[in-house]
Amino acid sequence: MFKKVVFSFLLIFLFQSCGDDNEYVDVTGKDFPDLTERLYAGGKTTIFSNTSNGYSTPAPNLSGSELSRHLEGDIDFESVFVTAPANINSGLGPIFNNSSCISCHPRDGRAAHPQNIQARSGLLLRTSLPGSGSNGNPIAVNGFGLQIQNQAIFNFQPEAEYTVQYEEIAEKLADGTIFYLRKPIFNVTNPYISFPDNALLSPRIAPPVFGLGLLELISDNDLINSQDINDSNGDGISGRLNYVWNPLTQQTEIGKFGWKANAPNLLIQCAAAYVEDMGITNYVFPQETGHDQSNGNDHLNDDAELSDKILHNAVFYTRTLAVPAPRNIADLDVRKGAKLFADLQCATCHTPKQQTGFSEISALSFQTFYPYTDQLLHDMGEGLADNRPDFLANGREWKTRPLWGIGLTFVVNNHTHFLHDGRARNITEAILWHGGEAENAKQNFKKLSKEDREALLKFINSL
Ligand code: HEC
Numbered sequence: 001m002f003k004k005v006v007f008s009f010l011l012i013f014l015f016q017s018c019g020d021d022n023e024y025v026d027v028t029g030k031d032f033p034d035l036t037e038r039l040y041a042g043g044k045t046t047i048f049s050n051t052s053n054g055y056s057t058p059a060p061n062l063s064g065s066e067l068s069r070h071l072e073g074d075i076d077f078e079s080v081f082v083t084a085p086a087n088i089n090s091g092l093g094p095i096f097n098n099s100s101c102i103s104c105h106p107r108d109g110r111a112a113h114p115q116n117i118q119a120r121s122g123l124l125l126r127t128s129l130p131g132s133g134s135n136g137n138p139i140a141v142n143g144f145g146l147q148i149q150n151q152a153i154f155n156f157q158p159e160a161e162y163t164v165q166y167e168e169i170a171e172k173l174a175d176g177t178i179f180y181l182r183k184p185i186f187n188v189t190n191p192y193i194s195f196p197d198n199a200l201l202s203p204r205i206a207p208p209v210f211g212l213g214l215l216e217l218i219s220d221n222d223l224i225n226s227q228d229i230n231d232s233n234g235d236g237i238s239g240r241l242n243y244v245w246n247p248l249t250q251q252t253e254i255g256k257f258g259w260k261a262n263a264p265n266l267l268i269q270c271a272a273a274y275v276e277d278m279g280i281t282n283y284v285f286p287q288e289t290g291h292d293q294s295n296g297n298d299h300l301n302d303d304a305e306l307s308d309k310i311l312h313n314a315v316f317y318t319r320t321l322a323v324p325a326p327r328n329i330a331d332l333d334v335r336k337g338a339k340l341f342a343d344l345q346c347a348t349c350h351t352p353k354q355q356t357g358f359s360e361i362s363a364l365s366f367q368t369f370y371p372y373t374d375q376l377l378h379d380m381g382e383g384l385a386d387n388r389p390d391f392l393a394n395g396r397e398w399k400t401r402p403l404w405g406i407g408l409t410f411v412v413n414n415h416t417h418f419l420h421d422g423r424a425r426n427i428t429e430a431i432l433w434h435g436g437e438a439e440n441a442k443q444n445f446k447k448l449s450k451e452d453r454e455a456l457l458k459f460i461n462s463l
């Protein structure tokens, strides 16, 4: 009896000493989610790392032969391509954006928003004309295609140079703190032929490439059932899938990769990266991206430049990188942040849990994992809009980004630039850019006390 009184007295004391203006003080944490089950963020492909190798480690459950294939893919991902003819890694360009996968996805992570927009970087501009083609596809711009290659090999001319200007936008939080966001406005200059006035531009930064084999294996049924196209549950959020053209199967399929879910699978995504980003032809895309342009045809009879084996190894590599486990999951602030993440409506799009179906790669088969994405498109408002449709994704829609591993961004990549063009300089800025279907979530965030805001950030940084 006496003991019990002393104990409650102690509890009251704790409440008062650390919780003055804090709505959510719960020293026991009983109201906060238990994050233990989310520790294995990548199911059995999870690794425990808080180092700069956090994104670039093979899944620990690969078989011996799978691991050796992964390691071959690792070399291919790092290979620097050079001008043809050459004995190895031949065929860069003639027009391109960068010369290796790793140069845009450093340490298998994300590129920084470029300091020098003219230089080779992890940022590229897609382009198209208004409307859509017979396969629902964006319409290529005559002489420029669907992506602007701003680099070229010796004796060739890039399609154009990139330019960027910044607009400053102030966001004031309820507690008076002001954040100054930077909005990049991209354009092109010095085109090799005139660039049409009505051509649309979509800036894209290179995202991290770990854990993607798991995302690729979420079943079509699960994805289709998670849509809420007409917002029938009335929560203001209406995610839907993108459906995109697969040039190999000659069919429309669910879009899964790219910032607008514009690629159906990792094979198409990687094959497109070789041909568009680096100018390396392959069996999926056997022609140089600029073959019908005066600046983009090298007249060499060497297509396809890439062996099928290298393409498949690179795909296998992006399927089988380990997912880093969250850190500090027992920390009370982190758990409080997880509760806020759900209460604020963040978790409605950044769905914590997903599962894979069967895969020939046994390491990926039937895994429960925690990517924090619903893989659906959402209207994110005018501020983030690129106004360029990409299959079903309209100019305001983007695919929910996975948040797993996000807390290691600085350790791995030495910056904390987020969103599709790297405009946000930290996680708070990324949240303040949310609008459209995420407007409520953002307003909820802006109302938080400093302490609650910090708990939310601590949770996101624990991922
Ligand atoms: C010029 C920079 C650049 C190069 C070079 C590059 N990428 Fe990318 N990568 C990007 C960008 C930008 C995106 C986002 C594309 C989009 O939204 O459509 C991306 C997306 C991806 C994705 C999808 C990630 C996701 O979460 O949706 C994969 C996988 C990928 N790249 C693999 C590769 C491979 C493999 C190579 C080498 C063959 C490569 N990339 C070369 C810039 C690059």
Ligand code: HEC
Binding pocket: 237, 259, 341, 344, 345, 346, 347, 348, 349, 350, 378, 380, 384, 398, 399, 400, 401, 402, 403, 417, 418, 419, 420, 421, 427, 430, 431, 434, 437, 438, 441, 442, 445, 460
């Ligand atoms: C309506 C769906 C939706 C809601 C609600 C939502 N997000 Fe997002 N989130 C997205 C989409 C889509 C993106 C990518 C937007 C872009 O890059 O233009 C994103 C991007 C992010 C990013 C940057 C990720 C990266 O890899 O660059 C962070 C961090 C983030 N969200 C956190 C939050 C938090 C915290 C909340 C709650 C306050 C929240 N989100 C609510 C859909 C949503």
Ligand SMILES: [Ca+2]
Binding pocket: 091, 092, 093, 094, 279, 280, 281, 288, 305
């Ligand atoms: Ca080439």
Ligand SMILES: [Ca+2]
Binding pocket: 143, 144, 145, 146, 147, 148, 149, 159, 289, 290
């Ligand atoms: Ca082009």
Ligand SMILES: [Ca+2]
Binding pocket: 228, 231, 232, 233, 234, 235, 236, 237, 238, 239
């Ligand atoms: Ca809804």
